[in-house]
Amino acid sequence: xxxxxxxxxxxxxxxxxxxxxxxxxxxxxxxxxxxxxxxxxxxxxxxxxxxxxxxxxxxxxxxxxxxxxxxxxxxxxxxxxxxxxxxxxxxxxxxxxxxxxxxxxxxxxxxxxxxxxxxxxxxxxxxxxxxxxxxxxxxxxxxxxxxxxxxxxxx
Amino acid sequence: xxxxxxxxxxxxxxxxxxxxxxxxxxxxxxxxxxxxxxxxxxxxxxxxxxxxxxxxxxxxxxxxxxxxxxxxxxxxxxxxxxxxxxxxxxxxxxxxxxxxxxxxxxxxxxxxxxxxxxxxxxxxxxxxxxxxxxxxxxxxxxxxxxxxxxxxxxxxxxxxxxxxxxxxxxxxxxxxxxxxxxxxxxxxxxxxxxxxxxxxxxxxxxxxxxxxxxxxxxxxxxxxxxxxxxxxxxxxxxxxxxxxxxxxxxxxxxxxxxxxxxxxxxxxxxxxxxxxxxxxxxxxxxxxxxxxxxxxxxxxxxxxxxxxxxxxxxxxxxxxxxxxxxxxxxxxxxxxxx
Amino acid sequence: xxxxxxxxxxxxxxxxxxxxxxxxxxxxxxxxxxxxxxxxxxxxxxxxxxxxxxxxxxxxxxxxxxxxxxxxxxxxxxxxxxxxxxxxxxxxxxxxxxxxxxxxxxxxxxxxxxxx
Amino acid sequence: xxxxxxxxxxxxxxxxxxxxxxxxxxxxxxxxxxxxxxxxxxxxxxxxxxxxxxxxxxxxxxxxxxxxxxxxxxxxxxxxxxxxxxxxxxxxxxxxxxxxxxxxxxxxxxxxxxxxxxxxxxxxxxxxxxxxxxxxxxxxxxxxxxxxxxxxxxxxx
Numbered sequence: 001x002x003x004x005x006x007x008x009x010x011x012x013x014x015x016x017x018x019x020x021x022x023x024x025x026x027x028x029x030x031x032x033x034x035x036x037x038x039x040x041x042x043x044x045x046x047x048x049x050x051x052x053x054x055x056x057x058x059x060x061x062x063x064x065x066x067x068x069x070x071x072x073x074x075x076x077x078x079x080x081x082x083x084x085x086x087x088x089x090x091x092x093x094x095x096x097x098x099x100x101x102x103x104x105x106x107x108x109x110x111x112x113x114x115x116x117x118x119x120x121x122x123x124x125x126x127x128x129x130x131x132x133x134x135x136x137x138x139x140x141x142x143x144x145x146x147x148x149x150x151x152x153x154x155x
Numbered sequence: 156x157x158x159x160x161x162x163x164x165x166x167x168x169x170x171x172x173x174x175x176x177x178x179x180x181x182x183x184x185x186x187x188x189x190x191x192x193x194x195x196x197x198x199x200x201x202x203x204x205x206x207x208x209x210x211x212x213x214x215x216x217x218x219x220x221x222x223x224x225x226x227x228x229x230x231x232x233x234x235x236x237x238x239x240x241x242x243x244x245x246x247x248x249x250x251x252x253x254x255x256x257x258x259x260x261x262x263x264x265x266x267x268x269x270x271x272x273x274x275x276x277x278x279x280x281x282x283x284x285x286x287x288x289x290x291x292x293x294x295x296x297x298x299x300x301x302x303x304x305x306x307x308x309x310x311x312x313x314x315x316x317x318x319x320x321x322x323x324x325x326x327x328x329x330x331x332x333x334x335x336x337x338x339x340x341x342x343x344x345x346x347x348x349x350x351x352x353x354x355x356x357x358x359x360x361x362x363x364x365x366x367x368x369x370x371x372x373x374x375x376x377x378x379x380x381x382x383x384x385x386x387x388x389x390x391x392x393x394x395x396x397x398x399x400x401x402x403x404x405x406x407x408x409x410x411x412x413x414x415x416x417x418x419x420x421x422x423x424x425x426x427x428x429x430x431x432x433x434x435x436x437x438x439x440x441x442x443x444x445x446x447x448x449x450x451x452x453x454x455x456x457x458x459x460x461x462x463x464x465x466x467x468x469x470x471x472x473x474x475x476x477x478x479x480x481x482x483x484x485x486x487x488x489x490x491x492x493x
Numbered sequence: 494x495x496x497x498x499x500x501x502x503x504x505x506x507x508x509x510x511x512x513x514x515x516x517x518x519x520x521x522x523x524x525x526x527x528x529x530x531x532x533x534x535x536x537x538x539x540x541x542x543x544x545x546x547x548x549x550x551x552x553x554x555x556x557x558x559x560x561x562x563x564x565x566x567x568x569x570x571x572x573x574x575x576x577x578x579x580x581x582x583x584x585x586x587x588x589x590x591x592x593x594x595x596x597x598x599x600x601x602x603x604x605x606x607x608x609x
Numbered sequence: 610x611x612x613x614x615x616x617x618x619x620x621x622x623x624x625x626x627x628x629x630x631x632x633x634x635x636x637x638x639x640x641x642x643x644x645x646x647x648x649x650x651x652x653x654x655x656x657x658x659x660x661x662x663x664x665x666x667x668x669x670x671x672x673x674x675x676x677x678x679x680x681x682x683x684x685x686x687x688x689x690x691x692x693x694x695x696x697x698x699x700x701x702x703x704x705x706x707x708x709x710x711x712x713x714x715x716x717x718x719x720x721x722x723x724x725x726x727x728x729x730x731x732x733x734x735x736x737x738x739x740x741x742x743x744x745x746x747x748x749x750x751x752x753x754x755x756x757x758x759x760x761x762x763x764x765x766x
Contacts, residue, residue, distance in 0.1 A: 085494035091546040117661075118670040153673050198609035204726035205609070295609040304723035305607045306690050307740065308699020308706050308715050309521050310514065310641070313634040347622040349629070351518070357629045396632045400625065426700070429634060496657050503653025503709065504646035510704030511645035515638045521707050521716075522743050528708060529748040537755035550656030553675050554682065554709045555649070556744065563752030564759075571760045579756045583749055589676035590683070591745065594714045595737065597687040598721035602733045605722045608693030 049130065051077050051109060055102060064094065069123035071130065073141045077102075077109040078148060080120040091115060114151040122147050156279075159373025161341050168335040169278040171486065172226075172285075172328045174442035175219025177212045179320030181294065182439070185421045190443035191321070192219050198295055198320065206245050209238065209293035209322070212435075213249035216324035217287050224285075224326050231255045231326075232283035235270040238434050239263060240296055253287065264359075264388050265342065265463030266290045267323065267438040268482040272339035274327040275484070281329075289324025289442075292433035301352070301468055314354035316390050317427035319420060323438025332489075334449050340370035340483040344465065348476045352466065355477065356393025356417075356429055359462040362479035363389060364400045366460055370483045371406065378408045381485070382454045385445060387437035387461035388417035390430030416440035416461075437461040441486075449488050456487045495549045502544065502551030525556050532560030562586040641703050648698070648705030656682060656709075679710055686714040691722065716740035 052070035059068045059081060067082035079102065083094060099113045114120075126143055129135040135143070158164040176191050183194040193215055200208040213236065221228050234253050236246040237260035250257035262269040267290045274288040295305045297318040303309045327336070345362040363386050371378065378384060389397055394415045401408055416437045417430035441459050448454045462481040471477075506528075513524040535541040541561040545552040552558060563583050570582020584591070618626075659681050663674040689695040695715050699706045706712055720739045724732035738745065 085498070085547075088547045089543045092542065116670045116672070118664045118668075118674075121665065150668065150670055153670060199606070206726075295607065299723055303521075303740065304719040305609050306693060306696050306715075306719035306722060308690075308695045308697075308702075308712065308719075310700055310703035310707070312515075312636050347625045347629075348618040349626065354633060357633055360629065361625055392629070392632050392634060396625075396629045399628055399632065403628070495661075496654060499657035500650040500654045503656075504650025504705075507645040507649025507705045507708045508642045510649075510708040511642045512638070514704055514707075515636045515641055521712075522740060524704070525707065525713070525716075526743045526747045529744050530751040533748065533751040533755050537759060548653075549671075550660050550678065551650075551653040553660075553678070554653045554656040554711075556708055556710060556713055559710070559713070559744070560748050560752060563748050564755050567752055567756030568759060571756060575764075576757070576760055579753060579760055583752055583756075587748075590679050590710055590713065593680040593683040594717040594741070597683050597714070598717045598737050599733065601687045601691050601718045602721040602725050602729070605691030606725070607719070607723050 048072075051106060052079075055079055055106065058101070058105060059098065062098070067120070069120055069127060071123055071126050071140070071144060072109065073137070073144055075110055076141075076144050076148065077106055077111045078119075078123065078144050079111065079113045080123040081113065081115050082120055083115055112148045112151060116151060119147060119151050122150075158338060159369070159375075161343075161369055162373035163272070163276060163279075163339045163341075164374075165275050165279040165336055165338065167279045167281075167329065168337065169275040170328050170331045170333045170335050171446065172326045172331045172333050173220045173223035174326070174446060175216035175221075175223065175289075175322075175324045176439055176443035177216045177219070177291075177322045178439060179212075179294065181317075181425070182319065182321055182420060184425065187420055187440065187444040190447050191439070192216075192443075195320075198293075205293050205296035205299070206240055207248075209240065209291050209296050210245040210248045210252075212293070212320075212322035213238075213246060213289065213291035213324070214252050216289055216291070216322040217249070217253050220287060220289070220324045220326040224328070224331070226285060226326075228254075231285045231287055233258060233274070233277065233286045235260065235274050235286060235288045236290060237261050237266040237270065238291055240293075240300055245291065245293075245296075249291070255287070261465075262461075262480055262482065263463030263465050264292075264432060264434050264436060265461040265480050265482050266434050267387070267441070268339075268459055268461035268484045269341075271325060271327070271336065271459075271484050272341065272482055274325075275336040275339060278327055278329050284329050286327045287324055288327055289322060290434040290438045291322030292318055292320070292435040294318045294320045294433070297433055311428055312353050313428050314351070314357065314392055315428040316355060316388065316417060316430055316432035317421070317425075318433035319431045319436040319439055320433075321435040321439045323435055323442040325442050334446060334486050334488055336484060337487050338370070338374055338485045340366055340373060342366040342481040342483070344478045344480050346476045346478045350471070350474060350476050352471045352477065354392060354429075355432060355464045356388070356390035357396055358393075358477040359387075359464055359479040359481070360389055360393040360397035360400060362481040363387075363393070363397050363460050363462045364404065366481040366483050367401065367458075368404060368406065370458065370460075370485075374485075378406060378412070381456045381458045382412065383445070383457045384408060384413050385437075385441065385457055385459045386413075386415045387459075387463070387481070388430065388432035389415050389462060390417045390428075390432065392429050393462070394418065394430075419444060434463075446486070449486070452488070454488070456485065458483055458485045498548045499551035499554075502548035503554055504551075506551075506555040506557060528555070528557050529560040532557030533564050534560070536561040536564040559587060559590060644701060645703050645705035645708075648702035649708060650705075652682075652706070652709045652711055682709075682711050683714040686711040687718050690715050690718045695719070713741055713744060716744075 069080040178191040235258040270288040274286040349358040566585030570578030724736040
C-alpha cells in the first residue's frame with residue numbers, strides 16, 4: 001500500500017522538478033516569434049558573422065520558429081533552429097524546407113541546418129564565446145567541423 | 156468396503172496418529188500461523204533451489220509426524236506422496252531420504268486426499284501398519300513451473316491464486332489414538348471447457364461438486380451430517396460457483412459449514428488474489444488447522460474435498476481446457492461414528 | 494513541453510497495452526509481440542519518426558520503438574546495399590536494447606538470486 | 610472464434626460457464642489503465658530526463674542519446690529486478706511497467722536469475738530469452754517484411 005504512496009510522491013517530485021527545468025532553460029521556452037532571441041554578433045569580431053546574422057533574420061520570418069542560433073566561418077554556415085513543440089510532428093518536412101531556403105540564399109557557403117537540442121546548446125555556447133572574443137579563428141573552424149559531424153551522426 | 160459406486164467405507168477405522176505441518180514466511184503472517192509446527196523465515200530454506208527447499212519441507216513434515224507418534228522411522232511401511240513439480244521429483248527425493256517403500260502420485264492439488272484415501276485403503280485391508288501420507292508445494296517453484304519467473308513483473312488478475320509454501324504429512328495407522336478416516340470417494344476428471352489458467356478455482360468447482368454429490372449419494376447422508384465440508388483450493392470464485400452449482404442440483408449446504416482451505420490460510424489483506432492453492436494448501440490447512448480443532452472437540456465430522464487442476468504448461472499453450480479432479484475423504488473424531 | 498508529451502504519449506501506449514491485457518486477455522508475450530509488430534508497420538508508413546520527434550522518450554522508451562528501429566536499420570543498410578541490406582542491416586540500430594538486456598541479464602545472474 | 614468454440618461444448622458446460630462468469634471477479638480495467646498510464650508515463654518521463662541529461666553533459670545529440678538512455682534504463686531495471694522490487698511494481702502497474710523497454714529488460718533479467726540453479730549454459734543462457742524471445746523473433750521478421758516492401762517499392766518508383 002505504501003508502494004502506491006511512494007509512486008505518487010516520486011511522480012509529483014519529478015513533475016515539479018522538470019517544470020522548474022523548463023523555466024530555467026531558455027531553449028525549451030516556447031517564446032514565439034515576437035520576442036525571438038536574435039543576438040546579432042558584431043562583424044568586427046574574430047570572423048565576419050554577417051552570413052549568420054542574415055540567416056537569423058531570414059529564419060525569423062517563420063512563425064513556427066522560436067529560436068535560431070547560427071555561427072559561420074569562411075566556408076561553413078552552421079544553423080540551429082528551435083521549432084515550436086506542436087510543429088514537431090512535421091519536423092522532417094520543415095527541416096528540409098528550411099534547408100532549401102537557406103541554401104538558395106547562401107549558395108557560396110556550405111550550409112548545415114539542424115533542429116537538434118544538442119547543436120542548439122553548443123551553438124549558444126559558441127556564440128557566447130565569439131561575443132566575448134574567447135575563441136580564435138582556428139578554434140572556431142575546428143568547433144564548427146566538430147559540430148557538423150555531430151549533427152550528421154545517426155543513432 | 157465398496158460403498159455405492161465410487162466410494163470406500165473403512166470398517167477397520169484407520170487412525171491419523173499424528174501430523175507434521177511446515178510453512179513458509181508468507182504463511183507465518185497468515186490466519187492459522189499457530190497451527191504450523193515449523194515456520195521457515197527464508198523462502199530458500201538455505202538451499203540452492205526452490206525445488207530442493209520444497210523437498211526439505213516434505214522431509215521435515217515426515218520427521219515431525221514420525222517423532223510425534225513416538226515410533227521409529229523403520230516401522231513406517233509406506234510413504235505416499237506427490238506434488239506439482241516436473242515428474243514429482245521433490246517428492247521422489249524426499250522419499251529417498253525417508254527411505255521406505257514409496258507411491259508417487261499426481262493429482263495436482265488433490266494429491267493430499269488421494270494419498271490419504273489410498274493410505275486408509277491399504278491400512279484397512281491390513282496391507283500396512285504405518286503409512287506416511289503427505290504433500291508439499293512451494294510458491295516460487297510452482298510459479299516458475301506454471302507461470303513466469305518469480306521476479307518477472309507480470310500483472311496477475313484478481314482471479315489468480317497464490318500457491319502455498321509448505322508441507323503437510325499425516326501418519327496413518329491401524330491402531331492408536333486420534334481421528335479416524337471413515338470413508339473416501341474417488342473423483343472423476345471433469346472438464347467444463349474453461350481455459351483460463353489464472354482462474355483455476357472456477358475451473359475446479361464442478362469437479363468438487365461432482366465428488367460431493369456422489370459422496371453424499373454413496374454414503375446416503377445429507378450435507379448437514381458433516382460439521383464442515385472443506386474444499387481444497389477453490390478460492391473465492393470457485394467456492395461461490397460450487398455453492399451455486401450445489402444449489403442448482405438441489406443440495407442445500409449451510410454456507411457457514413462450507414469452507415475452503417485456500418481461504419483459511421491467509422488473512423484478507425495478504426495479496427493472495429482469489430485465495431491460496433497448491434498441493435500443500437489442503438494438506439496444511441487440514442492436518443494443521445482443522446485436525447487441531449477436532450482434537451479440541453470443536454469438530455466431530457469433516458468431509459475434506461481436495462480439488463486439483465490437472466493441466467500442464469504444455470496443455471495450456473496447446474489451448475486445451477483445464478481438466479479437474481476432486482477426491483473426498485471423511486475424517487471423524489473417535490466416537491463420531493454411531 | 495517535451496517532458497509533458499513524453500509522459501502523455503508514453504502513458505497512452507502503456508494504456509493500449511493494458512487494454513490488450515485486460516480486455517482481450519492476451520498474455521504479456523502476445524501483447525508485447527503485437528506492439529513491436531505495430532511499431533514496425535507504423536514506421537513502414539513513415540508515422541513513427543514524427544511521433545519520436547514530437548514525444549521524444551515517450552515514443553522511444555515503449556517497446557514499439559523496437560520495431561521502428563529494426564526497420565530503420567534495415568532501410569539504412571538497404572539504401573547502401575540494396576535488397577541484401579534488408580537482412581544484414583536489421584540489428585544495426587537496435588543492438589543497444591538487446592545487447593544491454595543480455596549483458597545485464599548475465600551480470601544479474603551472477604549477482605542476484607530471485608527473492609521469491 | 611471463442612463463440613464458435615463455446616458452441617461445440619456440451620450444454621452442461623455452457624451452462625456452467627455462464628454461472629461461473631457471474632461469480633468471476635472482474636478485472637478493474639479502468640483502474641488498471643489509469644495505473645498503467647501514470648507509471649508508464651513516468652518511466653518515459655524518466656527516459657526523457659536521462660536523454661536530456663546526456664544531451665546537456667555529454668556529446669550526444671537527440672538522435673544518438675537514445676542508446677545510452679536505453680542502457681541506463683536497463684541498468685536501473687537490473688537493480689530493481691535483482692532486489693525483488695520490479696515484480697511488485699509490475700503487479701501494481703501492469704502494462705505500465707511491461708510495455709516500456711524496462712519490461713523487456715525485466716523479462717530477460719528475471720529469466721536469467723531464475724534459472725541459475727540449472728547452470729549458466731543451459732539454465733541462464735538457455736532460458737534468458739524464454740519470455741523476450743517472441744518479441745525479438747517477430748520484431749525482426751516484421752521489420753524484414755516492412756523493409757522489404759519499402760525497398761522493393763522504392764526500386765520501382
